[in-house]
Amino acid sequence: MNAEVSRYNSAQALDADALRTFVTVCETGSFRSAGAVVHRSPAAISGRIAKLERQIGRPLFERRGRRVHLNEDGTALLSYARRMLSLNGEIAARFGTRxxxxxxxxxxxxxxxxxxxxxxxxxxxxxxxxxxxxxxxxxxxxxxxxxxxxxxxxxxxxxANNDPRPLGTTVHHERLVWIGAASGSAAYQVPVPLALAHETCAWRQAAIDACNAAGCAYRVAMTSEHSAGQVAALAADFAVAPLPESMLGSGLEAIDADVLPALPDYxxxxxxxxxxxxxxxxxxxxxxxxxxxxx
Structure with a gap:
């Protein structure tokens, strides 16, 4: 049996829990953050990823300090892992309680x-x-x-990521970033104009707290009950907003950390x-x- 066949057979033994751990590490950026999501120690997460890499036969991450970044093989596996987890869930649901x-x-x-x-x-x-x-x-x-x-x-x-309330189960974890128009000027205005959601929004409070802590002068230029309104303000270079990194799109860009104060994850x-x-x-x-x- 050659090495490629052996590698393929070992990869077939991958289970859903190992792939779910891998996806969680990818989404959170570190073993420690992934452990908090799935309620396992960083050492347990590291051991599971190491076992997965042995089964695959290749490293999946580049380690940079406490954070990890996918290499080329890891990026390819992430796409397969997400599809397999989705399909596993559909199969279980379809035949378990149809x-x-x-x-x-x-x-x-x-x-x-x-x-x-x-x-x-x-x-x-x-x-x-x-x-x-x-x-x-x-x-x-x-x-x-x-x-x-x-x-x-x-x-x-x-x-907020540091919210101590024991509510429910964490199903997603993501960076909150300042977003503005690509090559826009709103982030450099003094005070900086903000497009924020309603007063009870965790992202709004995180933005205000970060500005106050850093002594960054700001003004609320727009309040919108819907994120679509905030995005419209960003596209027009009318303001900047604290939004999930995944909401970056055409015509928008993340504001550098040396321009506006860092925001917490959520x-x-x-x-x-x-x-x-x-x-x-x-x-x-x-x-x-x-x-x-x-x-």
């Missing part, structure tokens, strides 16, 4: 509605066609209030009723499957 019926009430912030809701509903509809879904989009504070008052069964909420938590019936657990699974591939 007769499940009922109603589920789901809530999420509006920007998740545009980024993630299509993938969530696509996965859910294929595997649970008999379940009716009611969707509410709004600020995380409103979603949490509706969940606590039992008006929602499943919800996604945004929290997490997305999934909250589910503790007495959830099968239909609710079905949607919970579909949300986890959809988010395993990232936004």
């Amino acid at each position: 007769q499940t019926a009922g109603q589920v009430r789901f809530g999420a912030p509006d920007d998740y509605g545009t980024r993630w809701l299509p993938a969530i509903l696509k996965t859910f509809a294929r595997t649970y066609p008999a379940i009716e879904v009611s969707v509410v989009l709004g600020p995380s504070s409103d979603i949490m209030a509706a969940f606590n008052s039992e008006k929602l069964d499943v919800g996604l909420v945004t929290l 997490t997305v938590r999934l909250v589910v009723r503790s007495d959830a019936e099968a239909a609710v657990r079905a949607l919970e699974n579909s949300v986890k499957v959809a988010l395993s591939g990232g936004p």
